[in-house]
Amino acid sequence: MEKVSYYTEEGLQRLKGELTQLxxxxxxxxxxxxxEARDKGDLSENAEYDAAKEAQEILERRIAKxxxxxxxxxxxxxxxxxxxxVSILSKVKIKNKKLGKVSTYTMVSEEEADLKEGKISIESPIGKGLLGKKAGEVAIVEAPAGKIEFEILDISF
Incomplete structure (x- = not known):
């Protein structure tokens, strides 16, 4: 059994919509x-049929997921x-202590994460580092490039 995942109402509706569409x-x-591929004859050497079968497998895996x-x-x-x-659904304003860059992110589930929309996963390295921290605290995040310190400036919802 998979672990429980938490979603916003909008995020869950988006997933339900995708499932229905698929x-x-x-x-x-x-x-x-x-x-169409079957109509073209011999299936043993039919690249279109193979591609369609592969597309079907990918589709069914996504539906199952x-x-x-x-x-x-x-x-x-x-x-x-x-x-x-900081918890899921928190809007967190953070400052990269080394670069001085200030960013605001909303903490969401992995499936809802979208950096372009300012949504980061609670499962990401930054998300894990920020969870449970309070305004004024510093989160040290282990990233591929090394440790990064983020000061939590504000938490809102």
């Missing part, structure tokens, strides 16, 4: 590709979150 449109598209995520998914109740320390 089960309907995705499967229909792959079935059409398989049918999403279904498993749904079973173990929990929506986060913001009322139950400790607002004094």
């Amino acid at each position: 089960k309907s449109e995705g499967r229909a598209k792959v079935a059409e590709q398989l049918s 999403l279904e498993e995520l749904m079973i173990n998914a929990r929506v986060i109740n913001k009322d139950n979150i400790n607002t004094s320390a």
